[in-house]
Amino acid sequence: MSATDVSGSAGSNGSNGSNGSGRDLRIDELTGAVLADHAAWNEANRRLAEGAMTALRDAGALRLLVPERAGGDEREFADMVANVREAALYDGAAAWVLMVLVGHSWMLGSMSEELQDEVYGVDPDAIVPGSLAPVGSATECDGGWLVDGRWPFTSGAVWGKWFLLGSQVLAEGKRPRLLHVVIPREDIEIDDNWYAIGLRGTGSCDVVAAGAFVPTHRTVDSGDLLGGRSVWSSRHRTSVYRTPVLPGLAVHVAAAALGLARAGLDDAADRLGTQDDRYMGSPKSRRPGLHMRLAESNTEVRSAELLIDDTLGLLRQAADGADSKQLRAQAKYQGSYAIELCRRALDRVTTAAGGRAVFDGSRLQQTFRDVTMASQHQVADLDTVGEAYGRTRLGMDPGAHPL
Structure with missing residues (x-):
């Protein structure tokens, strides 16, 4: 293997959705002012205010990396960077929650089309918090998995309609198989325990599942997801x-x-x-x-x-x-x-x-x-x-x- 650094300075070839005219900035001064107006409330109440979340939704920022086939905009990572950076100029909590939610919608693009349609078919701005660390446990059952666990640092949990969570499949004498699952809000309990030195307004509390049934189409092998090699990741207009x-x-x-x-x-x-x-x-x-x-x-x-x-x-x-x-x-x-x-x-x-x-x-x-x-x-x-x-x-x- 070569010891020379890889060059990342080449310009975009458009494969990740660049429009060739600069970044797609959704967080304008008007949206930023709304975020700033709610910043103190977020900090005091340890979660994002409804007005702040509505502003992000209305700006179209939540759908930046939602797959186009599921009703999203399928933009570039650079567009995500520009919008999260801009939001942070007004409020760190709003920017952090935006970053997490856009990141999870991006990862759902590597899961089954049935799941994408389930999550985004009615609402392409659907909110999917989660915790990627494989701290839950999954037990195979007929048609899917039974999932139990407690996941910390679930930013924006109170707003979640679905949750993307990491789990382990334990087998005696073998290394755990890692699995990421998507669970609907009705199968999740939120533990309001977010008291932290910073990012106080993000509502990054624990979520708990007890014997939640997760059908197979709502799961993905963690190696395939994290490695960018899921069979579903190639079925999109862009390579993102x-x-x-x-x-x-x-x-x-x-x-x-x-x-x-x-x-x-x-x-x-x-x-x-x-x-x-x-x-x-x-x-x-x-x-x-x-x-x-x-x-x-x-x-x-x-x-x-x-x-x-x-x-x-x-x-x-x-x-x-x-x-x-x-x-x-x-x-x-x-x-x-x-x-x-x-x-x-x-x-x-x-x-x-x-x-x-x-x-x-x-x-x-x-x-x-x-x-x-x-x-x-x-x-x-x-x-x-x-x-x-x-x-x-x-x-x-x-x-x-x-x-």
Whole structure:
């Protein structure tokens, strides 16, 4: 295996639905204003307000990656990045929930057409929260599976009509078979336990299923789903559903982190540009140290943006047939590293912003907390994905880390 990085800088060939005239931006200033108006309510009530969810639906943002054959728009990952980033400028919780829901609709494109029609046939804006970690258990039965479990971090759970959940099929003496299932709301119990340092308005609480019957057509082998090799992923107008899921998810999370970092840096610049140092009696804006902090943080966020753009090119290549373990390792690491760059950028300016920035209601404080929380997502684990990527740079197999 070559130790040379894969280039992701090639332009789009249109195979993933590009319209050739820039990104398809659904979150305009009017929609953004509605999201901002509900941000405080979301934070206080630990879930997305009805008005915020309605704004996302009315903007058409929820159907960006719903398959066209099921009534959706089947756009590009780059359109998802643009819309999630834009939403985060107004409210991190709304952006995060949008990111999760668009991601799950994208993954349902790799499941059976019968399921796609079931979920989206009546409503192409159907809301599908979920938790991908295989923490549930599935037992085979006549016509399908009986599923039990408790799944944490189910963002937007209260709005769910269907739930995409990871499960294990246990067999004595064998490695568990991993299965992803889709379960309707009536078979799910929501445990309102979401109390967290950041992304408080996302309602990312636990959901529970007890002996829920899941017919076979609502399931997919996790290896096929995560690897972008489901038989259903190729039955679409575009190649976007053949994108490997785990590197793709890194870009999804990075999109939210990017918008939050931009919003936080804008607030920091406004704050530091107008405050006086109460002990020195001079404007904070005269401090050379603050100038350097802002310069470095802005450059880190710009670097994250460029990394995301390059990674989108890698994912497009993979979807169009040029897939490899090396490409996946690089793409997953670059997406994860973009998240880390956004976290570092906000940490640097928050440290310098002074005591008045730490109160609730401070946009800088909120974006710092939200990005800190986003950086805890499994796809942002730089130790594991860094090991895989580093091995490929030495011409080695990336190892057992999921890619």
